[in-house]
Amino acid sequence: LVARMRPFGETIFAEMSRLAAETGAINLGQGFPDTDGPRSLLDAAARHIREGVNQYPPGPGRPELRAAVAADRRRRHGIELDPDSEVYVTVGATAGIAAGVLGLVEPGDEVVLFEPMYDSYAAVVALAGGVRRPVTLRPDPAGGGRFTFDPAELRAAVGPRTRMIVVNTPHNPTGTVFTRAELAEIAAVCREHDLIALTDEVYEHLVFDGAEHVPLATLPGMAERTLSVSSVGKTFSVTAWKTGWVMGPEPLVRAARTVNQFLTFTANGALQLAVAEALEGESAWVRAQRDALQAKRDRLCAGLAAAGLGVLRPQGTYFVLADIRPLGLTDGIELARSLPHRAGVAAVPAQVLYDNVEEGRHLVRFAFCKRDEVLDAAAERLVAAL
Numbered sequence: 001l002v003a004r005m006r007p008f009g010e011t012i013f014a015e016m017s018r019l020a021a022e023t024g025a026i027n028l029g030q031g032f033p034d035t036d037g038p039r040s041l042l043d044a045a046a047r048h049i050r051e052g053v054n055q056y057p058p059g060p061g062r063p064e065l066r067a068a069v070a071a072d073r074r075r076r077h078g079i080e081l082d083p084d085s086e087v088y089v090t091v092g093a094t095a096g097i098a099a100g101v102l103g104l105v106e107p108g109d110e111v112v113l114f115e116p117m118y119d120s121y122a123a124v125v126a127l128a129g130g131v132r133r134p135v136t137l138r139p140d141p142a143g144g145g146r147f148t149f150d151p152a153e154l155r156a157a158v159g160p161r162t163r164m165i166v167v168n169t170p171h172n173p174t175g176t177v178f179t180r181a182e183l184a185e186i187a188a189v190c191r192e193h194d195l196i197a198l199t200d201e202v203y204e205h206l207v208f209d210g211a212e213h214v215p216l217a218t219l220p221g222m223a224e225r226t227l228s229v230s231s232v233g234k235t236f237s238v239t240a241w242k243t244g245w246v247m248g249p250e251p252l253v254r255a256a257r258t259v260n261q262f263l264t265f266t267a268n269g270a271l272q273l274a275v276a277e278a279l280e281g282e283s284a285w286v287r288a289q290r291d292a293l294q295a296k297r298d299r300l301c302a303g304l305a306a307a308g309l310g311v312l313r314p315q316g317t318y319f320v321l322a323d324i325r326p327l328g329l330t331d332g333i334e335l336a337r338s339l340p341h342r343a344g345v346a347a348v349p350a351q352v353l354y355d356n357v358e359e360g361r362h363l364v365r366f367a368f369c370k371r372d373e374v375l376d377a378a379a380e381r382l383v384a385a386l
């Protein structure tokens with residue numbers, strides 16, 4: 001294995017899902033729903049496969065999907081994209097993020113990231129030969145448990161070698177939906193230091209309590225310097241479909257496209273057609289799913305609190321972070337490794353998503369994108385065991 005990848009072993013999601021399977025534990029670790037997406041979407045995919053959409057799609061993706069993505073972005077956010085040159089389809093957001101970083105970060109360039117951070121960011125920055133500059137998200141000192149950043153720490157992380165900032169909102173694993181004011185701070189730094197922003201918006205629809213997802217690209221001066229990434233997995237509860245897209249100005253999309261030609265070349269064709277139709281026709285399903293998830297968040301938060309954990313209530317995504325210190329525990333990795341055996345529940349230690357591991361030692365992530373009876377059973381087990 002090449003030296004720059006040696007710090008990266010098996011992903012925490014694979015490790016915890018395997019442990020859950022081995023022990024028969026309820027898996028609240030890796031984030032995936034246990035119910036399917038809209039019937040029309042599943043039927044459309046099957047129909048397209050039966051009807052012969054089984055050869056390579058065009059390199060940039062099916063035109064139907066690129067047009068649907070551009071129309072969706074215009075309808076919901078007023079962003080204008082040329083579907084031919086400013087939208088490019090990838091194998092999930094994961095490939096879009098990788099292609100964007102590999103296409104835009106030179107060896108030695110610095111990349112600012114908010115920690116805790118989704119695990120693929122650190123790995124692809126390392127693959128590109130870039131250097132990570134983490135900015136730590138912490139619960140708001142004013143209370144409420146919402147994670148945010150200190151603008152002074154953000155500014156301190158930026159230097160002459162900084163090339164890119166990665167912004168994931170809604171944020172995995174804290175559940176923070178960045179406010180317009182927070183995004184304005186980030187945008188100001190990008191403009192002042194001429195940075196490229198790479199956004200990860202895979203949870204764009206999963207926001208609760210009336211919170212609003214604001215794409216960074218809609219802020220002044222940002223459209224021309226932002227490569228935005230999203231995908232279908234979370235929006236339509238089909239995480240195995242691995243169909244995503246990058247969006248932005250042609251030079252940034254071209255950079256990702258040039259790299260991605262040699263990573264995956266194209267993505268799955270029949271699914272792209274089905275997704276294009278769902279983006280246009282299934283907004284009511286998406287809203288209902290969001291409301292159902294909000295209730296699931298409340299259900300799991302109540303269960304975790306009953307088990308004695310400190311709950312850091314999220315505004316979006318599939319996840320809630322819990323503070324284990326009220327139980328007299330300090331090491332989330334130790335707890336997550338023993339929990340499947342002790343309690344029959346699997347979770348993810350947040351510590352592995354930090355560069356400054358001390359910041360996240362006491363945090364464990366639980367997924368609430370599960371059927372109510374599964375969440376209730378998990379809560380009962382946690383209450384009994386902890």
Ligand code: PMP
Nearest residue numbers: 092093094118172202231233244
């Ligand atoms: N970004 C974040 C923040 C995620 O949680 C995930 C997990 N699905 C991804 C990207 C990857 O998305 P995809 O499955 O579309 O590759």
Ligand code: GLN
Nearest residue numbers: 011013029030031032172
């Ligand atoms: N995004 C999901 C999570 O954070 C899945 C991660 C994965 O499977 N790589 O749990």
